[in-house]
Amino acid sequence: TRSSRPQRLLSVVKKRAAHGDPQSVISAIDYFCRHNEWAMNVGDEKGCILDSVVSELNPERVLELGTYCGYSTIRIARILPPGARLITLEFNPDYAAIARQVIAWAGLEDKVQLVEGASEDWIPRIKEHFGIETFDFVFLDHWKDRYLPDTKLMEECGLLRKGTVLLADNVICPGVPDYLQYVRSSPSYESYYFKSHLEYTQAEDGLEKSVFLG
Numbered sequence: 001t002r003s004s005r006p007q008r009l010l011s012v013v014k015k016r017a018a019h020g021d022p023q024s025v026i027s028a029i030d031y032f033c034r035h036n037e038w039a040m041n042v043g044d045e046k047g048c049i050l051d052s053v054v055s056e057l058n059p060e061r062v063l064e065l066g067t068y069c070g071y072s073t074i075r076i077a078r079i080l081p082p083g084a085r086l087i088t089l090e091f092n093p094d095y096a097a098i099a100r101q102v103i104a105w106a107g108l109e110d111k112v113q114l115v116e117g118a119s120e121d122w123i124p125r126i127k128e129h130f131g132i133e134t135f136d137f138v139f140l141d142h143w144k145d146r147y148l149p150d151t152k153l154m155e156e157c158g159l160l161r162k163g164t165v166l167l168a169d170n171v172i173c174p175g176v177p178d179y180l181q182y183v184r185s186s187p188s189y190e191s192y193y194f195k196s197h198l199e200y201t202q203a204e205d206g207l208e209k210s211v212f213l214g
């Protein structure tokens with residue numbers, strides 16, 4: 001049977017990128033997705049915004065919702081300070097298997113913990129299972145109708161603290177209207193929209209950065 005898109009992405013990484021070199025893995029994926037086959041990675045343009053938000057924050061504890069092939073996982077992990085940890089949740093076992101190999105090829109497995117399962121099942125268990133109090137940074141890039149319920153769940157589970165930064169992908173395309181309305185109107189968040197483009201295209205898209213005020 002025909003290979004999957006994530007399988008084709010992984011084979012490009014192994015063919016074109018240098019083992020242990022995260023930047024070459026990122027460049028190989030971006031080149032392939034721009035010139036050969038589009039895929040729903042955050043991409044290079046929005047990825048640079050992601051990089052700037054992360055490096056300004058220098059987070060110790062990071063949560064990513066929706067790993068897919070691990071592109072944003074390695075973008076974030078490659079700029080984390082020593083000792084910092086990234087937990088990424090992915091419920092599709094095939095995507096998780098690919099992402100593990102992409103993360104390993106980039107040499108970042110020591111900073112990343114890929115957890116297989118649904119965010120709503122794992123968010124309530126993170127504290128006791130991983131010994132984590134709160135997160136400094138959360139990247140939301142999973143099913144768009146899950147952004148709002150999972151944000152409310154993270155609040156309820158006490159995983160956010162004063163100053164925790166949520167960064168949400170695709171707030172224009174495909175769009176997350178209920179989430180946007182919530183973080184922009186709630187007194188518990190200070191929100192800011194980074195205008196950009198849908199990965200590898202000229203369509204408008206953007207990232208919403210929302211600081212939890214407690």
Ligand SMILES: Cc1ncnc2c1ncn2[C@@H]1O[C@H](/C=C/CNC(=O)c2cc(-c3ccc(F)cc3)cc(O)c2O)[C@@H](O)[C@H]1O
Pocket residue numbers: 040041042065066067068069089090091092095117118119120141142143144146169170173174198199
């Ligand atoms: C509750 C739960 N728990 C755990 N893992 C979960 C989970 N819900 C989903 N996942 C996982 O996360 C990824 C899903 C990502 C969804 N992303 C998008 O749909 C997406 C789509 C576009 C897009 C834009 C214009 C188009 F014309 C077509 C597509 C662009 C994007 O950037 C996207 O992110 C995928 O790996 C899925 O298994």
Ligand SMILES: [Mg+2]
Pocket residue numbers: 040041042141169170
């Ligand atoms: Mg996305």
